[in-house]
Each structure stands twice: as C-alpha cells, then as structure tokens.
Amino acid sequence: MGDIPPRSADAATGGTSVTTSHARSAGAAHPADLSPTPPTRVPDGGGLGGGDALPRRQAFGAERLFRGVTMAAGAAVLIIIVAIAIFLIAKAVPALRANTVNFFSYEGWFPNDSEPKFGIGALAYGTVVTSALALLIAVPVALGIALFLSHYAPRRVGTVLGFLVDLLAAMPSVVFGLWGRDYFAGPVTDLSVWLNKYFGWIPIFGGDGPFGNSILLGSLVLAIMVLPIVTSLSREVFQQTPKANEEAALALGATKWEMIRTAVLPYGRPGVIGAVMLGLGRALGETIALALTLGITFNITTNIVVTGGNSIAANIANAFGEANEVGRGALIASGLVLFAITLVVNMAARAIIYRRREFTETAA
Amino acid sequence: MTTMTAPPSAAPRRSDDNLQARRLPVLALVGIGVAALAVSAAIVYGTGIGGPVLVVVLGALLYLLGAFLVSKAVEGPRQARNRTWSALIHSAFVLAVLPLVSVAWTLLSKGVERLDGNFFLTSMNNIGARDPNGGAYHAIVGTLEQVGIATLITVPLGIACAIYLVEYGRGRFALAIRFFVDVMTGIPSIVAGLFILAFWVLIVSPVFNNGQPTYSGFAAALALSVLMLPTIVRSTEEMLRLVPAPLREGSYALGVPKWKTIMRIVLPTARPGIVTGVMLAIARASGETAPVLLVAGGGAAINFNPFENSQSSLALYIYGQAGTASQYAPGRAWTAALTLVALVLILTIAAKLLARRNRLSR
C-alpha cells in the first residue's frame, strides 16, 4: 500500500529501537528518501542484507569455471577409455594382418618369425581354465570364512580377523607368485604325483610327468590371491542382513544354520555374486603370479597336473622382452581379447545384481 | 501382585508338546574325532597310500561323517545338519589360514636375509651373477617416483570427476561417465600397461626423442594412473554422497555459491574418507608389476629422472630377481618383497585406521 510509509520512517521520528537498527542496515534509508513509492532498482547491488537490489548473476564467474573444470575431468575419463580402445586396436591390427594363421584357434606363439604365426587358442583356454578352477576352489572357502566372521566368531575376534582379511586383499601379487613358485610348488608337486598315481585314470590327473609348474599350481595360487577379496566383500554383505529377518527366522524355531539359510544367504546373494565376479575379474587379469607358476607351454590339454599351462597375461609378460614390432602388436591383440573377456564378466555381474534389486530393494 | 481365581486349563496334553530333546555331549564329539583319526591312520598306513597329511584329511572327513550320523540318531536331523555346517564353516577358516600363514612366515624368515644397509643403498648396476652384493635402492626410488607422479595426476583429476558426478552431473553424460568408470575398474593391469605402451611409449615419446621410443618411469606413472583413477573416483564419489544434504542446504541458505560450498564445506567434511580411498589406491599401485614391466624398461642403475632412461620399481625388481639365475637372487627378491609388503601394509593399515575414525561412516 503506498500510503504506509516504510519502516525506516519511524527511525526519523524516533521510533522503537528495533526499527532504528533496521534503518541503519537498510542501506539507502535516509530521511530525505522517505516516499511512499518503493525505491527504484539499482543495478549493482550493495552488500548483504536488505539492500536495494539483488546482484546480477555473473555470466563468467567462478561458478561456471568450477563446473566446467569438473565436467572436463569427467570427460577426461571418457576420453581415456576411448583412447585405450583406439590405440590398442590401432597397434593390434597390423600384426593381425601379418599373421599367417587363424588368431583365435592357433595354439603356438611365433610372431617374430619371418612368417608370423600366433594364436590365442592355448592362451585363452589357459586363462579361462585357471581362473575358473581358482574360483571353484576359492569361493566355497571364502563364503565359509565370511559366514564364520559374520555369524559364528565372537564379535571381537571377527572384527580383528576381518581387518586382517582386508589387509591380505591388498598384498601385491608378485609376492604370491614368488611364494608359489619357490615354496608352494613343492607340496603341490607331491600332491600332483599322488593324484596321478591313484587317480591317473581320470584325464585331468593323467600324464607321465613331470609334475610341477602346472595349471593346478597356478590355479591354487590364484585361488589364494582371490580369497581375501571375495571373503571381505561377502562378509560385508552378510553383516548387512537385517537383524529383524534373522530374528524372525529364529522366532519360528530355526536352528542357526537354518536361520542363515533362510535369512542371510538369500539376502546376500546378489552381493555374493558381485563379489565372485569381482574375484573372477581379478583372476582373469592376473599376470605375474601365473607367469611365475605356470609351465608356459602352448597346448590345450585337460590335464592339470603336468608341467605346462599358459595364460594371455602371463604370455604378455614373458614374450614381451624379445618381441619385435609384429610381436608387440600380437601381444597387444591378445591383450584386447583379455580386455573383452573381463568386460563381459563385469557387465554380467552388474546385470545380475541389478535384476535381483527388485526383491531386496523393497526390504525395510 | 493381586490374586484372582483362574479357570482350569482345558487343553489336553499331546505327544508333540514335549519340548525336550536329547543332547550330544561334547565328550562324544571328541570320541568320534579320535576314532576317526584312528580309523584314518589305520587305512592310510595299512595300505601305504599316503602320509600324515592324508591321515589328517581323511580323518577330518570321517569325523564329519561320523558326527553327522551320530548326531542325527541322537539329536535329530535338523540339529545334525546344523552341527555339520557349523563344522564345515569353522574348517574353511582353518583351511585358509594355513597357506596365508605360510606366506607370512616365508616372507619374514627369508626376507631378513638381506636386511642390511648395502641392500637399501646400492642398486643392481654392474652386479654379475656371482656377485653377492647388489640392492634395491634404484627400485625403491623408482617406486616412490612413479607412484608419486601417478598420485599427483590422479588425485586432482579423480576428485574433480567425482565432484562432477555427485554435485553437477545429471542425465546421460553423467551416466556414461559412471558406466565407464566402472569399466575402468575392471581393466587388467597388464592391459593398462599395453595401452601406455601403445600410446605413450611407441607413439608419443618418439616425438620428444628423435623418433626413438622411450621407456621411462613417467610412462609407468601414466599406466599406474589408469589403474588408480577409477578407484579414486569411485571412493571419492561414495564419500561425497555420504555428506548429508542438510549440510549443503545450510550453506546455500546462507547465500554461499555452490562451488564455494563444495570446496569449503563438502570436501573438508568428506576429507578423511577421500584420504582413505587415495591411500588404498596408492597401496594397490605400489604393488603392481605388470604395467611397469611393459613400459618402464627395468633399468638396473639408479635413475632419479623419471622422464628419461629406464627405471625399475620394487615390484618389478622382485619379478626380475625371481627370474635371475644366481644363487644370490632369491635373497634379494625376498628382502625386496618384505620391503614392498611393509610399505603396502603401512599404507593400508593407516588408511583403515583413518577410516575407523571417520565420522561419516556407512
């Protein structure tokens, strides 16, 4: 209403102390400015508080700059991934073209010859077999330990041991490889000899020896390396089971194992699958441990106890030193295949986890 | 308590009302264990098919079977299953402890062999196969420089990317970034090495070096960056999300612009968690061998310049010594391994302790 004078008018006439202070901070309030009409908008606003007008939004201010920088960082990630794909393919293609045999099925590796012959048949097979075997051994043990730590061990023991497991997950793989080759190989060779003696009629344990740096050794070392990661993630998942569901199972008269089977395991299934996939991804990409423990031969065989075995990553580590241009390109091509395999595994893991969300997301 | 007259209960007793059940005393379980071992020993030594290890393994299996059957007869099938699963879960733990203890023991016992000043202050320059000297000074320098450079690259980049994803990102662009960060976490370390080999060493570095590809510590740092970046982005993103929305809103309500809010309020609040994530990424990067193998050149001499000439790293040094045919190599390898493990452990433990004290926990 235009008739009502602004508050600051009171200040001039000695109004209440409240309005006095208001008048002071009101910037342009001045007895001379008293008028029923509102003050005109001043383009450049004064300080904070009840000034005349609001500051105009800056077009090229710090805010824009900051946002731009962070967006660029985000874009950098995209660029790196794309660059990886482009450069690897660029270096791999010439070698593939020079190859005189089928890249996917040939089992030898002679890219440095005048007539390059190289194929990932044996390598891909070895990669998949060692990883699968490693997980087959590691996952049941890892789940057992995870359940032990989350539901069977006394609280403090479980926390301390859980901490130790997390530390183990950070151990460098070269240490496991070194240990595997120098110390674990002995007992594994003994085991292989024993398996061959009494179970040699099963193809995987057959052969005539020597038994040493074999797929079995490599897989066992991989299993030991993958164990802490799968255990640590699974333990976290099991610990997050809602206590309410555990109590509900117990209240229905379940034994401890039945409670775990009813409330803990189903709830934790997506998380466990994710953990296993992560372990698989790590096993597939493992280089050094396998380079030190596999026998490095180039043939596909179902026998896991005789000296032999190879994987894409181990081959890259081994053959890199003496590779010429074509050799390097060949190794890069094999690396691309490995990348593709791990990509598929990761995608599959995510798909499984997201599909199960429907059931668990709606939980209280 | 006031008393009152209570009507007599009319419910008749039924046989399944009995709440009692027979319990298997602990002594019985011990007895079964002893019996299982005895039977196993008899079988194994009687037929001569194995040694003490086989006796233990077979004994364990016989115990599980025996305990299950006896428990089933005395306590009922549900309790029997409960006991058996409990035993299996406990034994998983024991089974895993054995090799891990072996690794730790080997590390300590073999690693102290060359824990001397000579090891930490000399390199492998001019050390022949019969020379008992030689150390890892150059490798330690290499690790520190490579990881240091990688950290300098990835920490600002990763944190900025995470800030974008949490504070600004909406829509397809952010989704794509997040998706590809996930993809990056799955890159095998050797593929990261191959990428830097293809990109930096073979294509970019010759530009600066008269057409000659340069294997350098810097290249290794780049490869490690590829590995560290997704980890840092992921963990920083998680930490930023944990900062409560009311904290940001309070700042906006005071008229503080968004970028200042992020820098002055959100980041400091999330700092312990971010530091934890960075330390874990550093610990992981320190232990990587494969990428360094491909692009750093594995030099034997001390080289403080990461941009020229080949460098080594602790992990690469271990791998190299593992493949060296000298009777002195294992000693060097294990001492270097002990050093590397100590480095990684210190970083990881410090990170975890810091995470414990973090106010923003999940």
Added chain:
Amino acid sequence: MAKRVEANNVTAYYGSFKAIENISMTVEPKTVTALIGPSGCGKSTFLRSINRMHEVLPGARVEGSLTIDDQDIYDRDVDVTAVRRTIGMVFQRPNPFPTMSIFDNVVAGLKLNGVRRKSVLTEAAEKALRAANLWDEVKDRLDKPGAGLSGGQQQRLCIARTIAVEPKVVLMDEPCSALDPISTLAIEDLMFKLKDQFTIIIVTHNMQQAARVSDRTAFFSIERTGDPGRLIEYDYTQKIFSNPSEKKTEDYITGRFG
C-alpha cells in the same frame, strides 16, 4: 491348543545389567494379556524371555522359572528351537523375508520344520492367511514379493507366518506401533479372532489399545533409571483401568507419569 504360561521370579540380565527382577505371573490359555508400562521398564525383555529370544543377544541370560503347561522351558534338556516353535512372536516392525514371495513367507516356518508336500503347504497357507484376515487381499498374488505389501498387510503377513506353524502361545511386541490407525484396528480385530485358538500376550505402549483388546493387564514399572523393571500389578483389565489397587498403577493410568 492354547497353553498356560507361568512365570516365577523371572529375572533377566543384559550382561551385568539387571533389566527385570522377580516377575511372577500366570497367563491363562485363550486369553489376551497386555503388558503396559513406561519406556524402559522391561516389558519387551520379559516378553522375549518367554520364547527364549532374549538369550540370542550376546551376554544376555534369564534366571527364574518359566513354564508352559508346567513344562519348564529353560530346562537343560529342552530344545530351544522347539520352544520357539511352540511360542510364536510378532515383532514391532513387520519383517517379511525380502527375498521370498508371500506364499513362501507364510510357509517359511512349516518348511523349516520339514513339511515339504506342496498340498499340505498350500492348505496351511490358506488357513493361516484366512485366520490373519489377509487371504482375500493376497490370494491372487501369492507369488509376489512379500515386501511389496503395505505396512499393515506386511504385519498381517507376519502374523500369518507365525500362526501357520500352529504355536500354542503368540507373543506380540508392540505390533501396531509402526502402523496407521486403520491397520491397527484391523490387527486388533484379528486379536479377538485369534483368542479362540491361542494364548496371546501383547506388549503395548498404547493404554487405550490395552483396554480395548485384553482380558487381563500387567503393569510394569521402574523406580529410577538403571533399576530393574518390576511387575507392579496384574489383574483383569476392567479393574486395572477403573479401580487399580496400586497407587503407581493409578498414576500411570491417569497420565501422571510415563
């Protein structure tokens, strides 16, 4: 068949902290008994000691005697899972198993006890769901996730799950405190219905609810914080709410404290 629950000098501890002391009362079969009292006076602790859920927490123990139809449930030879099958419990927040369908939730207890025949399970499920007044609402979506129902429906699902194993006593720990008034009414009606088959003991913060649903009411209280909870008065609900014998009861009922 419903059973009589008799407590004699029941004292319960969390580690060294005494939560309740010397509780003695008898609950008759086919009645609804309400346990009321201010927060922290041990009502839930007492309830959980009846079906031996109290001891699930590390360091928790119970002294004294608790009998179901003269069978001591804390006897050394007693199988605790059998006790819990006989004495069912409905919790404060509905807790259906999130990974299971509605049908699987209802028959979870039966399956645990070895009942496998599909026909038996289906029949039992329908019976329990009807008894819980939930059948009409879910009969067409028995295979949908149990967690997809509304709060009140979830709680009725949990009640159906509890009664599907045909317990003798049903304990309810503030079953309606997380629900809206309409669902609360539905569950109170349900209690009237279930009274014919089971002995029901319910802990409630809501005095009006206790007055509405129960035959007898037990009033618990504590002297000061840190003291163990005690049973102050236990009598017919009518009497407790109109003419209690103890002054403390009267103070609580009339709202002078708590």
